[in-house]
Amino acid sequence: MNIKKGVKKEYWDYSFKELLNAPVSALIGISEYDAKLLKEALGIETINDYAQLQSVKWARSIMTLAQLEE
Template sequence: MAVSADLAKLLDKEYQDKSLEEIANAPVAALAGVSERAADHLKDALGIKTIGELGRSPYFRAARAIADLADAK
């Protein structure tokens, strides 16, 4: 099944026309609103360098699950 999504608001302009694989491999700073400094902090603290690594991070997945459970109350 084909899936489409408008990612323009989520990404810096130079990444908006990239494939999902290219976006996943892009630096975290490619996300709209994430500065190079913030991306450096993620890299230094957790070793996260790409959008894919951020999305797959067990820390962020756990935090998301906890937040979702708290919001479901």
């Protein structure tokens, strides 16, 4: 897996376990401003917080099941 496609350069050497505790702004596509808004609106500060968000889990499940639907 090429982590360079998912996280910003300063996080390339982090392990996956370390990335869980990295700020959500470490993800490509989420700016510092976006991270501030996520914290204010949903209490999200880390990548783990974001991944554990129930709506994200539902969205991933729906996407996966839609691919299997006939």
